[in-house]
Amino acid sequence: MLKKKYTIADIAFMAGVSKGTVDRVIHKRGKVSKKAHEKITKILKEIDYQPNLVARNLKKNKIYRLLVLIPDPEKDAYWAPCVEGIETAAGEFQAFGVMIETFLFDPSATKSFISKSKEVLKNKPDGVVFVPLFYKEALTFVESCKKNNVTLATFNSYLSADNTRSFIGQDLHRSGRVAGKLMHMLLGNKKQAAVVHMDEAYKNAIHMQEKEKGFRDYFEGLKQGYDIVTHKVPHKDIKNVRKSVKDFLKDNPGISGIFVTTSKAYLLAEALPQTGPAVSVVGYDLIDKNIECLRSGSIDFLIHQNPKQQAYLGVSYLSEYFAFDKKIPDNKLLPIDIITSENYMHYLE
Amino acid sequence: MLKKKYTIADIAFMAGVSKGTVDRVIHKRGKVSKKAHEKITKILKEIDYQPNLVARNLKKNKIYRLLVLIPDPEKDAYWAPCVEGIETAAGEFQAFGVMIETFLFDPSATKSFISKSKEVLKNKPDGVVFVPLFYKEALTFVESCKKNNVTLATFNSYLSADNTRSFIGQDLHRSGRVAGKLMHMLLGNKKQAAVVHMDEAYKNAIHMQEKEKGFRDYFEGLKQGYDIVTHKVPHKDIKNVRKSVKDFLKDNPGISGIFVTTSKAYLLAEALPQTGPAVSVVGYDLIDKNIECLRSGSIDFLIHQNPKQQAYLGVSYLSEYFAFDKKIPDNKLLPIDIITSENYMHYLE
DNA sequence: TTTAATTTTGTGCTCGAACACACATTTCAT
DNA sequence: ATGAAATGTGTGTTCGAGCACAAAATTAAA
Incomplete structure (x- = not known):
């Protein structure tokens, strides 16, 4: 009934050899006769031997340095949940000999990323989790890490196909489609909507494009003809949003829904003008100000990118790899959570 | 820079005592002089000592029996993901000396639960995770477990306030409100919707009531007057759903949205009749047939109760409690995931 | 002061896996 | 046949925490 947990000693006894020999077979270190090898392999298979990870890890007795390189939440509040996620994971794995430290860079300054990434490498980490915000510089960093035998995981931004790395994030095209679906429902019998790119301080142009593409793809798949207009509020004009939006709506009076990427x-x-026909809004991310708008009704849906979970998983995957020899999944696509005024609270915490 | 990980021996050296004394202080086993106690306590605080959980667990070297008692997926496919979640967790914790076994009961037969729960107890488990489908019988079972010093966790169904147990599930009233919000959006300028209870073989009347209450609460909170009608398709008539629904819609021709609890x-x-005005549908759970309807457009939204995650967390919490002395959270409310044809795929797997 | 009782402290083994090193056996060349 | 090299096998220690038991120090009793 109670399946016994076999130890190396048990197996050694069963095979009539010493635990050293069993150990050599398990670790494929050779220097074992064919006869002994066969016998031991057979037994291992029969009992489906699983080494005691606790004991294995105790013996290894190494402290792993895991460094995290993410944008500074002070510069952009979007990243604040990441820090929480990292700290949660850090708390969980510190007792298993994984030491986690966070480095912050300025998301609006490529230089800051370069210097911080160098600093990270100087610290001789065993593993690094980072956000590859700047494409070219990120690739350079990946190369350096490879050279220094540093295990890597990335999250939030996808960095080309490369199977030497784990990525945690969302399918942006798909999330655009989800926005499309939601907008479709919000429009009712109206037929015109807009995609608005509110540019931020740093380059996430690819993000925004992918999302728009998904959004448009969704509407193109419908039989009825919808009219989707694109508008861009550049970073410099961010203080004059009101004017920019007002002008845009005046030029396109038929718009009854806006998707902000x-x-x-x-x-x-x-x-948005208080008077006139109501305009539905679909946007991204559970930052305080957006939630306020959700509650007041000026935003209808938000799509949650779950930055906390992304960071948490990135750190956890590497930690479990170091602490327990777990395999790191190379591509973890998080669900695209749909948030309304009624369910946002469970995604915060 | 590299914070050292202090061991009991380190602390003993620093305090000028032996590791035995340090151990006694850590475990509050007394038999330590005031002077030694103070000195050691001070050092422990200073260095924020965290015992090496790996070593601690190795020494304990116990195999924990964790039994899971859930409804048979063969009787109701809703529970199939739970089995997956349990198996995932089992795979993860088996290497840490936690043995997990699943017992299934017939969700339509109280007797089955009683007999299976007795069987579970006979197996002398260290912990039990179960679904308290039958209120009275579940309470009895909880009592027996307490007597036998069995650590408990429940999921899916809430079983009154009782802090000796961990619960993982959803806020049903809240999920009704979410359905309300979605329905509100789907209705556009229409004003009449229905709550339909499709009774299943077993008692989840409380579930359905809570959900309806949340749904109605949402609409009552709106300024505009909405008309919400309730309809019940009893279990016996489940084969005549078409007729029952047709009659219901004929009696209430103004209904343009239905919430199935x-x-x-x-x-x-x-x-639903193919002709006539379209009726929006909001329902629960990502079972195959519902997803098909999502894709074909006959269901607009599903609310995901995440049975897999519920089961996974239940098992994980107890496993971590046994394997690593982690505290079990006593109430884990999972987010109320909103699913459409565009994002369901990420919630399956 | 000596002995006994009690409190306090230290030592040494255990858990399972990993691995260094010593020891044993075989193979091959001279 | 003898030694050297190569191959195979077993032993014993380590990791950190936990705990039983031995030992020492202190206190109480005679």
Whole structure:
């Protein structure tokens, strides 16, 4: 009934050899006769031997350095949950000999990323989790890490196909389609909607494009003809959003829904005229100001990118790899969570 | 820079005592002089000593029996993901000396639960995770477990306030409100919707009531007057759903949205007349047939109760408690995931 | 002061896996 | 046949925490 947990000693006894020999077979270190090898392999298979990870890890007795390189939440509040996620994971794995430290860079300054990434490498980490915000520089960093035998995981931004790395994030095209679906429902019998890119301080142009593509793809798949207009509020004009939006709506009076491809939907929501036909808004990310708008009704749906979970998983995967020899999944696509005024609270915490 | 990981021996050296004394202080086993106690306590605090959980667990060297008691997926496919979640967790914790076994009961037969729960107890488990489908019998079972010093966790169904137990599930009232919000959006300018209870073989009347209450609460909170009608398709009539629904809609021709409080929304969707004004449908659970309806458009939204995650967390919490002395959270409310045809795939797997 | 009782402290083994090193056996060349 | 090299096998220690038991120090009793 109670399946016994076999130890190396048990197996050695069963095979009539010493535990050293069993150990050599398990670790394929050779220097074992064919006869002994066969016998032991057979037994291992029969009992489906699983080494005691606790004991194995105790013996290894190494402290792993795991460094995290992410944008500074002070510069952009979007990243604040990441820090929480990292700290949660750090708390969980510190007792297993994994030491986690966070380095922050300025998401608006490529230079800052370069210097911080160098600093990270100087610290001789065993593993690094980072956000490859700057494409070219990230690739350089990946190369350096490879050279230094540093295990890597990335999250949030996808960095080309490369199977030497784990990625945790979302399918942006798909998330655009989800926004499309939601907008479709919000429009009712109206037929015109807009995609608004509220540019942020740094380059997430690819993000925004992918999302727009998904959004448009969704509407193109419908039989009825919808009219999707694109508008861009550049970073420099971010203080004049109200004017920019007003002008845009005046030029396109038929628009009854707006999809904002960044976390700045609240800026748009605030800029919408109070009078006139209602305009539905779909945006991204559970930052305080967006949630306020959700509650007040000026934003209808938010799509949750779950930055906390992304960071948590990135750190956890590497920690479990170091601490327990677990395999790191190479591509973890998180669900695209749909948030309304009624369910946002469970995604915060 | 590299914070050292202090061991009991380190602390003993620093305090000028032996590791035995340090151990006694850590475990509050007394038999330590005031002077030694103070000195050691001070050092422990200073270095924020965290015992090496790996070593601690190795020494304990116990195999924990963790039994899971859930409804048979053969009787109701809703529970199939739970089995997956349990197996995932089992795979992860088996290497840490936690043995997990699953017992299935017939969700339509109270007797089955009673006999299986007795069987579970006979197996002398260290911990039990179960679904308290039958209120009275579940309480009895909880009592027996307490007597036998069995650590408990429940999921899916809430079993009164009792802090000796961990619960993993959803806020049903809240999930009704979420359904309300979604329905509100789907209705557009229409004003009449229905709550349909498709009774299943077993008692989840409380579930359905809570959900309806949340749904109605949401609409009552709106300024505009909405008309919410309730309809019940009893279990016996489940084969005549088409007729029951047809009659209901004929009696209430103004209805343009239906909220199904169980996982049987697909039955209703199939029974909806093809002609006439479109009726929006909001239901529960990602079972195959519902997803088909999502894709075909006959169901608009599903609310995901995440049975797999519930079961996985239940088993994980107890396993971590046994294997690593982690505290068991006593109430884990999972997010209320909103599912459409565009994002369901990420919630399956 | 000596002995006994009690409190306090230290030592040494255990858990299972990993691995260094010593020891044993075989193979091959001279 | 003898030694050297190569191959195979077993032993014993380590990791950190936990705990039983031995030992020492202190206190109480005679």
